[in-house]
Amino acid sequence: MTALGRALTRLRGRSLRVRMVLVHSLTLAAVCTAMAVATVLVQRYYLIRDLDQRVTDAAEHSQGGREHAPPGASLGFLNERGQHTGTLAALMTGEKIATAEVVTDQGPRSLTAAQRAALGGIPADGTLHTRTVPGLGTYRLTAVTESGTAMLAGLPVDGVQHMIDSLVVIEACIAGVGLVLAGSVSAVAVRRQLRPLRRVAATAVEVSHVPLDRGEVSGLTRVPAADTDPGTEAGQVGVALNRLIDHVEWSLSERQRAEEHMRRFLADAGHELRTPLASIAGYAELMLMGVDSRKIEPELAWRRVSDQSARMTGLVEDLLLLARLEEGRPLEAVEVNLATLVGDAVWDARAAGAGHHWQLVLCLDAPATVTGDPSRLHQVVANLLANARTHTPAGTRITVTVETADGHCAIRVHDDGPGIPGDLLPTVFDRFTRGDASRSRTPGAAGGAGLGLAITAAITQAHHGRIEVESAPGDTRFTVTLPLTAARSRDSGTA
Structure with a gap:
């Protein structure tokens, strides 16, 4: 299955490359075809217009030649030097051809009856017409009248058509060579442009081979920085893949x-x-x-x-x-006076730990009223006081401060005991985290299950507050910060 996946990946990459080259080639072919058709049409227009002008000049010249020719030589001007081979002239009676000649390599030659019949029906008004003369080909013809005599003159179209056909062949050859060169250049350019995408695909394949269902997942391969330029499509794919790999690694x-x-x-x-x-x-x-x-x-x-x-x-x-x-089960939500609650908790702790020195400090700029569950908030304070009493020796001073400022109420429990070990401090609020027995200086003190501070942190977070700890030998401080009722109401209204 892995080999089949790699083969399909290579096939898809090649098909993409072929499609891009094909699109570029077809676009170029369409542009070349449009330019060639436009060139041929414009060239044909100018060549036909030039031919028509020469036909008109030939008709006027035939009238002048007839006037200066001797009697009986009505088409004698065709014998003049400089007449182009294939020039045709005729003397008309009404719309019928009285006499007609064409210039050949051996000189003027009279037209046959069938050829003269093909020239009939052309009005002598100077308009241009296209006729096919048997044995001579296609002609552009015009007839003019002067002094009561109508003269018809014409030039063959074959020369113009031959020139246009030659132009078409030349342009087709040039376009073919250009398409081959452009296709080759496009193939090389597309291949170079797809190199970053192939490297991104290789990174994705390498990551897909990592066993993500077991073991520690870290250090997954990333797309190189050179292939993560957000200004290119391949770079955007590389950035997205790196972001996906980061998310997968973090999630795992x-x-x-x-x-x-x-x-x-x-x-x-x-x-x-x-x-x-x-x-x-x-x-x-x-x-x-x-x-x-x-x-x-x-x-x-x-x-x-x-x-x-x-x-x-x-x-x-x-x-x-x-x-x-x-x-996230809801707790009871009533107004609680933290000053009174903390005072009661300190009084209870003093009764349980008579060997410690207890002190309560109130610094209230506003009523210390919060919205919450009074029994759970009392549990928070009681756990902190029990933690300080249990893990400090007799004679330790424990100071509990309640302070209000900036819309929050802070409860600080400070002791001058031995402090929390440095390796224990980062996980002090985790479940079943218990301090070293040497920290407890109370003889016969029984350690708990290590859930008190974890419960304290969970209750504080459930009341939209935060708990922090700072500890050093002789200076340990737990701080619980809760939003006051008025501030919490304003925040809810703003939200």
């Missing part, structure tokens, strides 16, 4: 990244769920075997089972929440 990379992220997510979720399930299964087995023999109190076993069940339930609820947020 994103798909691979999403698949890798999903695999890691499933592995982490399975690992997180396996631990509480193993604990529940172990305690259940112990209870079936008889907890008294192992000196384990039933209340302790049930409490451990309940704790692990609650942990697993929370993990599942967090995963479902993330899934709902990513699907």
